[in-house]
Amino acid sequence: MRNTVRTTRRPLSRTSRAFALGLSATLAAGLLAACSSDDDDGSGGDGDQLTLRVGVFGQFGFQEAGLYDEYMELHPEIKIEQDSTTENGDYITALRTHLSQNAGLDDIQAIEIGNIAEMTHDLPDAWVDFNEYDVDTSHFMPFKVDQATDADGRLIALGTDIGPTGICYRTDYFEQAGLPTDPEAVGELFSSWDSYLAAGEEFKENAPDGVTWMDAAGGMFNAVVSGYEERYTNAAGEEVYENSEAVQTAWDYAVQAAQGDLTDDVQQFTDPWNAAMTNGAFATLAACPAWMLGYIASTAGEDQQGLWNIAASPAPSNWGGSFIGVPEASDHHDEAVALAQWLTAPEQQAKLFTERGSYPSSAEAQQAPEVLNATNPYFGDAPIGQFFSEAAAQIPSSPIGPNDQIIQETFTNQALLSIEQNGTDPDDAWDDALSSLENALAE
């Protein structure tokens, strides 16, 4: 057997040897080429057309609302391509890496509000300063401009949407529990956080089976803390969460809700929370920003159409929203800035609202008739345009720090949740949160 193999195997001829060598060289070269650059296009484009790439997360809305097409029609020399990452968590991780290496960046990159402070604090130089260009920022709400301005006064991003808050509630449950259902009357019922919790106690008496007053103590915490100007970080950039009045007050209210059995003991934005919403396990959402309406509609589904409504919050605040910026690494600053400016201009923001429900950060867009007169059929034709413009006017301009998100999530997803789920003593939970934060934020 061995012998047959041996004799049939001929030594390689010179040509086949050369061929083999060439083949392996080609393969190796191809492999190396595949590893190295695929970012050599950038300028790309067919003929005179210039390609601008826009990097976003989730369903950002620009493309869905047809804004790119509109811009390309106005500017035939520009071609827009979008890179979208589903989860902001994945998106921001990649964006950080790209920014630190100054490579792989698009001409425009979206930034979620939870990450904007990190950009203004840690990576301001990676972004183009919009103040150096002739960009009109007067139409934005002032706090939106402040949040994207770094310590040296450079404006590194332009605002897209914001999330002014109200309180969402289930009218059918309110009716069953003998509470008013009309938004006006409910708004009066919610004149302060104390009265909101008092209404919860009243609700509990006659609540339908298995329905709690609100979803989570964390939601209560966020709703209260966001109404304050100074939350986790003060204007000087120091972390003040240990002693800030906002955190202390929010903590007390949230603990009261957790211990008063007013919550469903679920963590927000997890599957159990989604399931609870789908199954109608809670009656209110203490902080219900504009974008939440779409979230509720898609999670709760058709069955709950018309059952929800929204009432004024005792302390309206901002939750969420995004920005777009132009990385320094882009080869087309002028064109990218022009596009960013156009995308965030009042007309486009208004369109983004009517098409996608993202509430404009531009004060001018908020007053546009199509925004102001908007209603929401899912929420019983609530006049949400009017409602959110009133809420937006009361949003405090809060300084935000790069660690705000970590701090907030430690309080909501750890400390408060452990009071709800494990019956941890609030004082212990508070100490645990502080030591956890001390560890997390240490250099």
Next chain:
Amino acid sequence: MTTDRTKAAPPADAGGAAPRLTKETPPGEAAPDDSAAKTAGGTTKKHAAQDPASRAKRERRMRWRSRRYRWDIKYSPYAFISPFFLFFAAFGLFPLLYTGWASLHSVSFVHPNDMEWNGIENFTRLWDDEFFWRALRNTFFIGVISTVPQLAMALGLAHLLNYRLRGSMFWRVAMLTPYATSIAAASMVFAMLFGRDYGAINWGLGFLGIDNIDWRAGDWTSKIAVSSIVIWRWTGYNTLIYLASMQAIPNDLYESAALDGASRWQQFRNVTLPMLRPTLLFTIVVSTIGATQLFGEPMLFNDGDPGGGSQGQFQTLGLYMYDMGWTNRNLGRSAAIAWTMFLILIFIGLIYWALSRWVSSNTLEESS
């Protein structure tokens, strides 16, 4: 095959080993490789009459050629195996060393290139880090309650599958299906099964009169839930390994045991188990490594949040490392945790190595 080549190694005197390329050699003389030396000798004799200049030139060429052949034999094997080592260097060794380097610095995720020398502080602080110890404890307990039942069940299942069964191929494939499922899909399904209000498991327990359990919230319940994902996914894999090893046990042993009057159980204990020892050790090592690095299951069980529950009750070392690097953006400390995990694994590896030596010396003693 590989050893054959060495036979064709060039002979001591220069100019050999290239019989095919000497065009003057008649085809009949281009004998198989192992007579190469003889052929080469023949050719040199044949050309003895030629003038010395061209002969010297020819010899130089031959010498060069034979050197190339020697190099070919000596070095081309390295080229053949180099892809693995190149990839290992790029994606295994370099990250390992770079992580080690980073662990000695204060590095932010935002500026990974700005490293500030920190000495071994990132390591020493772990000593006082209650969260690290918590993660280590969690990893250990989840590891134990996932590995032990998993291997025990795998052993039993393999024993059953080792009998003559109808549709044995079906059972074996069925065993391996969980292993072929992605961690993400499995974890998400399990997270739903273990749901508090709408989960199938609580629904089933409801019939037994047990109130809804908040699996995710409890200390032990969450660990059990995470372990169940691991057990479900890996039991079949280990079963097949055991099965393969059982089928390699010679039948004579069972026959003689049966002749000696050993029952099935005695056969299993006194024949199967001792023969499986090396395999057992292998599966234990692999499972331990897997348990130490446990990451995807607890993360996805918590909807992708690396915190491991409200009290970190199922935050494993892998999750703590991720939390430190990606949530808290502290790559230096994250790297130190990664290296500590690596060192823990080496330590465990050494224990197993000692164990395996002990086991194999025991086996030898027994068999002699």
